[in-house]
Amino acid sequence: MKKFRQIATLLRNFRKVRNALSTLAGLYSGDSLHNAMGGLTGEETAAAVRWARESGCDIAEIGTLFGMTAREFAAAAGPERKVIAVDNFSWNPFGLPASAHERFTRSILKNEIASGRVSLVKADAADFLKSAPRGLFVFLDGDHRYEAVKNEIATALESGASAIAGHDYGNPLFGVTRAVDETFGKPDETAGMCWIKRL
Numbered sequence: 001m002k003k004f005r006q007i008a009t010l011l012r013n014f015r016k017v018r019n020a021l022s023t024l025a026g027l028y029s030g031d032s033l034h035n036a037m038g039g040l041t042g043e044e045t046a047a048a049v050r051w052a053r054e055s056g057c058d059i060a061e062i063g064t065l066f067g068m069t070a071r072e073f074a075a076a077a078g079p080e081r082k083v084i085a086v087d088n089f090s091w092n093p094f095g096l097p098a099s100a101h102e103r104f105t106r107s108i109l110k111n112e113i114a115s116g117r118v119s120l121v122k123a124d125a126a127d128f129l130k131s132a133p134r135g136l137f138v139f140l141d142g143d144h145r146y147e148a149v150k151n152e153i154a155t156a157l158e159s160g161a162s163a164i165a166g167h168d169y170g171n172p173l174f175g176v177t178r179a180v181d182e183t184f185g186k187p188d189e190t191a192g193m194c195w196i197k198r199l
């Protein structure tokens with residue numbers, strides 16, 4: 001009986017299961033963790049972390065997934081600066097339900113959360129940015145569609161961000177490049193698919 005229930009659950013979640021299988025297939029066939037899971041490469045992480053540290057500001061990572069880059073931001077930013085990791089838990093490469101995704105991310109970030117260096121905020125990017133504190137270093141890596149990114153950049157600008165950066169600039173699958181170029185002309189700097197505009 002339990003097996004039937006499990007199969008019915010898998011069929012009900014067909015698209016998520018297919019995405020999860022494609023992630024696993026990528027990992028088995030030798031894709032990097034970055035490619036398979038939608039995170040940042042080593043080069044991109046190093047640049048994003050350097051930009052965040054140089055800003056001297058608290059950091060908001062919009063779209064934290066499992067918190068891996070948030071941990072890097074926290075380690076680099078030092079004890080006097082905070083990282084706000086924001087996610088609405090709408091997507092993950094394993095098709096986990098939102099509640100399991102959130103639990104998993106909280107467990108990965110448990111030391112940073114306990115020490116007060118990271119707060120994990122469950123929120124939609126636009127809602128968070130509307131009431132974000134002034135002066136944040138904002139790293140955009142949530143919804144990559146043109147309208148969403150354009151709106152997030154505009155809202156981050158209104159919130160008085162000190163710098164806006166993000167991922168997937170130059171990725172032909174997404175609308176990030178168009179949103180960034182329309183707003184800023186060009187970014188100040190890029191590294192891999194990461195971009196930054198200092199304000």
Ligand SMILES: C[S@@+](CC[C@H](N)C(=O)[O-])C[C@H]1O[C@@H](n2cnc3c(N)ncnc32)[C@H](O)[C@@H]1O
Pocket residue numbers: 038039040061062063064065066067068069086087088089090091092123124125126141142143
């Ligand atoms: C590509 S992953 C982020 C990867 C992460 N920055 C890293 O380096 O490991 C995208 C994440 O953004 C989240 N997301 C998508 N749309 C969002 C939105 N509108 N608001 C908040 N989070 C969002 C998804 O749930 C997912 O966890």
